[in-house]
Amino acid sequence: MDRPGLHAGYTAVLRDFRLEFSLGGAYTGIVLILLGMGLDSALYPDMQRSFTGARVLVAALIFCVALAMRTHWAQERIQWMTFAWLLLPQLMIAWMIAMTEGAASIYYVGMTLAIYSSGIVLAFGLWQNMVFGAISCLLYVAACAWHAGEAPLSPEFVVNCLFLAMSASISAVFTYFNERARFMLFQLKAEVAQKNLQLEETNKNLADIKGQMLQQEKMAAIGTLAAGLLHEVNNPVNFCMMAIDVAMEEPAARQNALINECLVDAKQGMLRVQHIVSDLKTFAYRKSGDELERGHFHFQRALESAIRLVGHETKNVDISHALPEDTLVRGDEAAIVGVLINLLGNAVLSMRKGNVQPFEVRISAHWQDDRLQVSVRDNGPGIEPQHLARVFEPFFTTREVGKGLGLGLSISYGVIKRHGGTLSAESVFGSWASMNFDLQRSDWEGR
Known part of the structure; x- marks a missing residue:
């Protein structure tokens, strides 16, 4: 398969792959978001009502995006649709960080998980993963600044920012190598499929050649048989023909219509035998080159x-x-x-x-x-x-x-x-x- 054709086929397969994994990730994200209500109840019971509403809203929006991804229009833009639904939990988490303890909030872990999932689980492109990591880091900085009322420079904030930056970098590396691995796997499958087609064509040609060789062998056998028949049969046939000609000249044969008719039939039969053997020989001896x-x-x-x-x-x-x-x-x-x-x-x-x-x-x-x-x-x-x-x-x-x-x-x-x-x-x-x-x-x- 040529390089442009290979890339075109890979793009089509990757689109279906991204759709399947994006839908799976969206439904998994909905479950995780709703399960987080237990975390809200344990850590921030006074905020549980507002957090539950936010979680339900985000889960509903992700579900709507997942339904939209089944349309042809969305499937042509599957990376943007995945980017959209994955950004929704980041916005929710950033709001929760701002509403709770800022840089000390445990919710920043959720942002880290989303960054890792974008590179390891979801089939993002490299630049999309880098943009998503950068946006996640900015959302965290904005959430901490909103909570503190000023630019936060606490040790916790610096450490968490470093962890988010590291997560984004690691995720980008994973994305790059995952993309290469997917393409190499597709290339290998395409080469195997092409080799299989070539093998089928070779087998078909071999079967054709085998059939022709069998036919040629049969013709050679017929030729050998016909040559032997021509030699062995022609002599007695010629004797019979001579005897019939002599018999036809006899007065008794001329005067008896029945005998004459029988002799004529016998002569025609002998001529037919000669024709058959001659035709077999002509049919069997084939020319080449x-x-x-x-x-x-x-x-x-x-x-x-x-x-x-x-x-x-x-x-x-x-x-x-x-x-x-x-x-x-x-x-x-x-x-x-x-x-x-x-x-x-x-x-x-x-x-x-x-x-x-x-x-x-x-x-x-x-x-x-x-x-x-x-x-x-x-x-x-x-x-x-x-x-x-x-x-x-x-x-x-x-x-x-x-x-x-x-x-x-x-x-x-x-x-x-x-x-x-x-x-x-x-x-x-x-x-x-x-x-x-x-x-x-x-x-x-x-x-």
Whole structure:
């Protein structure tokens, strides 16, 4: 936190601190003032009636100030309000000293207690504490002079003045160091809070990295599996394809429509096996660094691969696309296939959750300057407004516990960002949702 911001925050916290302690001190002062009636009865019984009236009046005034301190206007001026109510007992004590024994009166102790409380208990500023101590000393001098009828110079007066001056000095020192201690404590708390925020951000980044590493490990495993499948499956598939082609040329197959139809279906099945293994290999082998910059592919081909790979999830879903003739873009085809698989999978899950048929996914793309703008839109229940800004956060998911980690869109967002684009979400809750991203046009000369 910067220094001005730290001081601003400290001032706000100190205002609340001062209000709390000032109210506590005011109520404590009222109790002590009223308990002092016992002292009046023991020392000056002939003055008890007038002293009791003074005590009740001062206690009532302090109570009124305490009530006023709960208003917003007073809270902005809490130090002055505290100064005001703390000065009331000093005025009362000074009057009592003048009305009793002057410099010999025991009431000067009350002034000393008030001075100490201003520096030790109440959160006064240094200059306010010094002014309060000076006023208290002047009130004592005025009270003694009023009682004696002249400037008092008795030993008791001199000693009491020295004690009051010492109390004011000690209180000022306490005020200075208390203020420093409060600020250092607040600064420490602010630094701890800032470190906690940084730690939370670090943990969030680590969780994101962990999720991406898990995803990369899964993709690497799929790539290894796909490579093995491509080698092991292609040979028998090619043999089957050759056998089917030979069988289709036989006169018996040509003359029998049922046999010919079965052979055609078998050939299409073998072609599908080849496509699946090829798509898996393309999806799993991702590029990085310079390879990403040099890579180029036809977006239409990537989209067709993604649609085939999610074919088992998209039954009874009408998927259509409107693409420009030229869809050659720069980047990592496998990574974009992964993004499309995630977007299509989320769209299908959302539509099935809404259960409003027909299920439709519309994929459109158009060139804007040198960027291919892609939109994947479904007619599902859409995204709730309060969730729209959070859908790309790592581990944020609206699925049931155990149904998803909430990493798919976060990783997809990072993939598109790595390609120099932006993945964004649009939705009308209850009607539709759309995921939009853009890719750079390829400048490959061999296009």
